[in-house]
Amino acid sequence: MSILVVxxxxxxxxxxxxxxAIAALARDRGAAVAVVKPAQTGVVAGEPGDLDExxxxxxxxxxxxxxRFPDPLSPxxxxxxxxxxxxxxxxxxxxxxxxxxxxxxxxxxxxxxxLVRFDEDGGTLADLARELRAPIVxxxxxxxxxxxxxALTLEAMAGRGLDLAGVVIGSWPAEPGLAERCNVxxxxxxxxxxxxxxxxxxxxxxxxxxxxxxxxxGLASTLGGVFDPSGFRSTFKLSL
Numbered sequence: 001m002s003i004l005v006v007x008x009x010x011x012x013x014x015x016x017x018x019x020x021a022i023a024a025l026a027r028d029r030g031a032a033v034a035v036v037k038p039a040q041t042g043v044v045a046g047e048p049g050d051l052d053e054x055x056x057x058x059x060x061x062x063x064x065x066x067x068r069f070p071d072p073l074s075p076x077x078x079x080x081x082x083x084x085x086x087x088x089x090x091x092x093x094x095x096x097x098x099x100x101x102x103x104x105x106x107x108x109x110x111x112x113x114x115l116v117r118f119d120e121d122g123g124t125l126a127d128l129a130r131e132l133r134a135p136i137v138x139x140x141x142x143x144x145x146x147x148x149x150x151a152l153t154l155e156a157m158a159g160r161g162l163d164l165a166g167v168v169i170g171s172w173p174a175e176p177g178l179a180e181r182c183n184v185x186x187x188x189x190x191x192x193x194x195x196x197x198x199x200x201x202x203x204x205x206x207x208x209x210x211x212x213x214x215x216x217x218g219l220a221s222t223l224g225g226v227f228d229p230s231g232f233r234s235t236f237k238l239s240l
Contacts, residue, residue, distance in 0.1 A: 002100075002104065002105050002106070003096060003100050003105075003106045003107075003108065003132050003133075003134040004022065004105065004106070004107050004108070004134060004135060004136075004137060004165060005107075005108045005110065005125065005128070005129040005132070005134045005135070005136045005137070006018060006019045006022070006107060006108065006109045006110065006136070006137045006139065007110045007113060007114045007125055007129075007136055007137070007138055007139070007153070008110070008112070008113055008138070008139040008140070008170070009113060009138065009139070009140045009141065009146060009149035009150050009152075009153050010112070010113055010141065010149055011112045011113070013139050013140060013141050013170045013171070014139050014169075014170020014171045014199065014203075014204075015050075015109055015110065015139045015170065016050045016053050016054060016109060016204070017053075017057070017170060017171075017199060017203050017204045018137065018139045018168050018170055018197070018199060018219075019035060019050075019054055019107055019109045020053065020054045020057035020058040020060075020204075020211070020215075021057075021058070021197075021199060021203070021211070021214070021215035021218065021219055021223075021225075022107055022137070022215075022219065022223050022224065023035050023054060023058040023060040023105075023107055024057065024058035024059065024060070024208075024211065024212050024215045025212075025215055025216060025219060025223065025224030025225055026060075026104070026105045026107075026224055027058060027059055027060050028212060028216075028224075029224065031103075031104040031105050032062075032102070032103045032104045032105070033060050033062065033103060033104065033105045033106075033107070034060075034062045034063070034064065034099045034103045034105070034106045034107070035051060035054050035058075035060055035062070035063045035064070035106075035107045035108075035109065036063070036064045036065075036066070036092075036095075036096055036099065036106060036107065036108045036109070037049065037050055037051050037063070037064070037065045037066070037108075037109050037111075038066045038067065038075075038087050038089075038092040038108065038110070038111070038118070038125075038128065039066065039067045039068075039069065039075035039078075039079075039086075039087045039092075039111050039118060040065050040067070040068045040069070040111070041068075041069045041070075041071065041072060041073055041074070041075055041078040041111055042069075042070070042071065042072030042073075042078075043068060043070065044070040045068065045070075049065060049068065050109060051063040051064075051065055053204065054109075056208070057204065057206070057208060057211045058208070058211075059208055062103070064095070064099065066087050066091075066092055066095060067079070067084070067085075067086070067087035069081075069082050069084060070082060074111070074112060074116045074117050074118075075087060075111050075116065075117065075118045075119075076116075076117035076118055076119050076120055077117075079119070080120070086118060086119035086120065087118055087119070088118060088119045088121070088123050089118055089119075089123040089124065089125070089127040089128035089131060090123070090127075090131065092108075092118075092128055093128055093131035093132050096108060096128075096132055097132065108128070108129075108132075108134070110125035110128075111125075113125075113149075113153065114126050114136075114138075114153050114156055114157065115156060126156065126157070126160050126162060129162055130160055130161070130162060134163075135162075135163040135164065135165035136157060136162055136163065136164060136165055137165045137166055137167075137168060137196065137223070138150065138153055138154065138157075138164065138166070138167045138168070138191075139167075139168050139169075139170040140167055140168070140169055140170065140187060141169070141170065141171070142169045142171065142172055142173060142176065142180040142183060142184075142198075143173075143179060143180060143183075144179040144183075146183055146187070147183060147186050147187070147190065150167065150187060150190055150191075151190050154167075154190055154191065164191060164193075165196070165222065165223070166191070166193070166195075166196025166197070166220060166222060166223065167187055167188075167190075167191045167195060167196055168195070168196050168197040168198065168199070168219065168223075169184075169187070169195065169197070169198040169199070170199060171199065171200075171201040171202075171203070172198040172199065172200050172201060172218075173201050174200065174201060176236060181236050184198075184232075184233060185233070188229070194220070194229035194230075195220070195227075195229045195232065196219065196220045196222060196223060196227070197218050197219040197220050197223060197225065197227045198218055198227070198232060199214060199215070199218040199219075200214060200218065203215075203218070
């Protein structure tokens with residue numbers, strides 16, 4: 001069994017698409033895969049959430065949403081505003097461990113970034129990953145500002161003894177500018193390892209078959225794909 005946690009350097013960086021890509025590749029290998037969203041915010045009952053997107057893109061239908069809160073806030077704040085009990089990292093960890101007993105891979109997608117609060121005790125996704133002893137995929141932006149956000153996330157992980165599974169760019173532009181192209185090398189320097197993937201912008205709008213091909217090309221072998229960081233870098237050259 002294996003557990004993988006997916007977080008982002010910020011909200012809206014492509015965590016759900018990256019989660020779906022990892023799930024799609026594991027499913028294609030014949031693995032029993034479960035995808036977990038411990039706390040879904042900003043979605044009311046009956047509306048499609050992140051897991052519905054994962055199902056549509058990956059074909060993985062074994063998904064679990066532990067808690068849902070209607071307001072687009074941190075899980076702790078959304079639970080408080082709604083007058084609902086929060087989802088604590090410890091409770092989520094217990095349920096994820098149960099799933100891991102019967103699944104080859106359990107992917108846990110966080111809400112927002114690594115240190116967004118889940119409950120009033122200050123529990124975060126970092127605490128959940130630490131309880132699970134699970135490596136973390138960090139999904140980052142390609143654009144200006146990503147380096148500081150990524151550095152802070154990686155520093156917070158290192159300070160908590162959390163393992164990095166890799167940094168993935170969640171949405172690589174069709175026409176990258178100077179900042180995006182320079183950021184690739186700097187992201188690798190921050191992670192102290194090659195990029196673990198880069199999914200092209202608009203991947204979330206693809207059909208399932210096309211998405212599977214993009215996922216395979218856009219994720220490194222450690223995540224089930226064939227992404228080649230050096231080959232990716234060779235597609236653009238900088239003369240600085």
